[in-house]
Amino acid sequence: MTAFEADFPGATVLPSPNHGERRDGQTPDMIILHYTGMPTAEAALGWLRNVESEVSSHYFVDEAGVISQLVPEERRAWHAGKSLWAGRTDINSCSIGIEIANPGHPGGLPDFPERQIAAVVELCRNCVERWQIAPERVLGHSDIAPVRKVDPGENFPWNKLHDSGVGHWVEPSSITGGRFFQRGDEGQPVEALQSMLSFYGYGIEITGRFCEKTEGVVAAFQRHFRPALVDGIADFSTIDTLHRLLTSLPRYTS
Known part of the structure; x- marks a missing residue:
């Protein structure tokens, strides 16, 4: 694992061996947010830096808001897997992946601490500014891999990110009665x-x-x-x- 200079000034570099070249000269125009889905931040960070896991992300944010960079932004981290957005299938080549320490659904979907979200906001704002990433291209793993993935989960505060200038959001409409569509319907x-x-x-x-x-x-x-x-x-x-x-x-x- 080779050391490198952090792209985000506030990050500690903890290199992962799991990365490659971005394909076809692509540069990041998306940010993909994940939760780790593991019991502890330490276990998740170790897995992301283990050559046998064949997974990684550019950044890792622990519960205290400490940001680590595992892969240089110019490189292709292995975080999105089989995914699709707006017709593109190689999301790893055009995105920055951010893993957020949280046990997720397997651990009861606990809330994300405020200082952790504040760090995620700061990191995203920095990446958005440097790479000119559109608000609607700040997404969750579940957006690009429906059914297969559910992170960062329904407890993730997308509204708070939007209030801080990150991501696309409108206030959800109230849940009321009326006509609806579900599995089996056609037309x-x-x-x-x-x-x-x-x-x-x-x-x-x-x-x-x-x-x-x-x-x-x-x-x-x-x-x-x-x-x-x-x-x-x-x-x-x-x-x-x-x-x-x-x-x-x-x-x-x-």
């Missing part, structure tokens, strides 16, 4: 929902059938943007929140 309204999710960036086929994959993508969307209820059912709150996110995108109105 033009389902096709329209799939089209909206695809336009935002989610990897979903537009078939007009509310299949298991569609349910998983809806749940991933809810986990990020409507976390009060993550059930994979496209109710009014989910669809309206998605519509307002879309209409606030520059590419939607241009």
